Amino acid sequence: MDSLESLFSLRGRVGFVTGASSGLGVDCAIALAMAGADVALAARRGERLERLAADIAREFGVRTAAIPLDVTSDEQIDAALARARQELGLVDILVNNAGISPTGRAENLPRATWDAAIATNLTAPMMLAQRVARALIDAKRPGRIINMVSIYATVASSIYRLSAYTAAKAGLLNLTRQLAVEWAGYGILVNALAPGWIPTEATEAGIAKGDNRERMERWTPLGRLGRPEEIRGPIIFLASAASSYVTGAMLSVDGGYQAW
Numbered sequence: 001m002d003s004l005e006s007l008f009s010l011r012g013r014v015g016f017v018t019g020a021s022s023g024l025g026v027d028c029a030i031a032l033a034m035a036g037a038d039v040a041l042a043a044r045r046g047e048r049l050e051r052l053a054a055d056i057a058r059e060f061g062v063r064t065a066a067i068p069l070d071v072t073s074d075e076q077i078d079a080a081l082a083r084a085r086q087e088l089g090l091v092d093i094l095v096n097n098a099g100i101s102p103t104g105r106a107e108n109l110p111r112a113t114w115d116a117a118i119a120t121n122l123t124a125p126m127m128l129a130q131r132v133a134r135a136l137i138d139a140k141r142p143g144r145i146i147n148m149v150s151i152y153a154t155v156a157s158s159i160y161r162l163s164a165y166t167a168a169k170a171g172l173l174n175l176t177r178q179l180a181v182e183w184a185g186y187g188i189l190v191n192a193l194a195p196g197w198i199p200t201e202a203t204e205a206g207i208a209k210g211d212n213r214e215r216m217e218r219w220t221p222l223g224r225l226g227r228p229e230e231i232r233g234p235i236i237f238l239a240s241a242a243s244s245y246v247t248g249a250m251l252s253v254d255g256g257y258q259a260w
Helices: 004-008 024-034 046-060 074-087 111-139 163-186 204-208 212-218 228-239
Strands: 014-018 038-043 064-068 093-096 143-148 188-195 250-253
Touching: 014 024, 014 074, 014 111, 024 038, 024 046, 024 093, 024 228, 038 046, 038 074, 046 064, 064 074, 074 111, 093 111, 093 228, 111 143, 111 163, 111 188, 143 163, 143 228, 163 188, 188 228, 204 212, 228 250
Parallel strands: 014 038, 014 093, 038 064, 093 143, 143 188, 188 250
Antiparallel strands: none
16 A cells, blocks of 8 residues: 555445435445446436446446345345346445435334334345355455445434434444454455435435524534535545555544534
8 A cells, every 4th residue: 555546446346336326325336436446336216327327437437337226125135236246246345325214203103114214224234235245255355345324323313303214324333333343354344434414316305494404504513514525535435445444433424513
């Protein structure tokens, strides 16, 4: 690691990003491609994936694969990873980004809503991580797993009623630590990335409602919301040799929100 290229290059690596058809998943995929990795983009909206995969391949000169995937289906997970391996090679960077954030008063939250949040935000990352890790262990290859958590993995929300989401993200954060401990001996580093308030297609309407934006900015030490592209550097760091002694950690990209 004696040059900028050797620290941050992902050439020869294969990334797999869930929730890659919109929001921060797009920037996660772009980040890996910027650093030279071939990238499998996975999400439920196939047409969007196809367009994005083509754009990334053209702009960065890497190989891409657009793979429709419902992360709550084990069968689809197996098929998606098999296709990624067939088209791009062994996946050695997994970004668990897909997620849902249902709202509702905790005392009235339907069981189905709770189950869906846990299935998407916690169970699915585990199922993906275990399959990627198993393949890497069998191949005697190192790898990186990056779990997208949230500021609400460590604190509660006073803006939205997010009991299921906060519980799932807190669970995912501690799962990150456990997997890091269990797989460290195989050279598989497992870390979490915790974004703060970053407007995306899924969140901008809620941010714009009432005085939400003003409150978010007031409670963020940097005094502003984040930009989607500000997730790219942290993703490259956690996926590259630059973070070779980092595992079981949570990297916050929140403008200082959790530092108060």
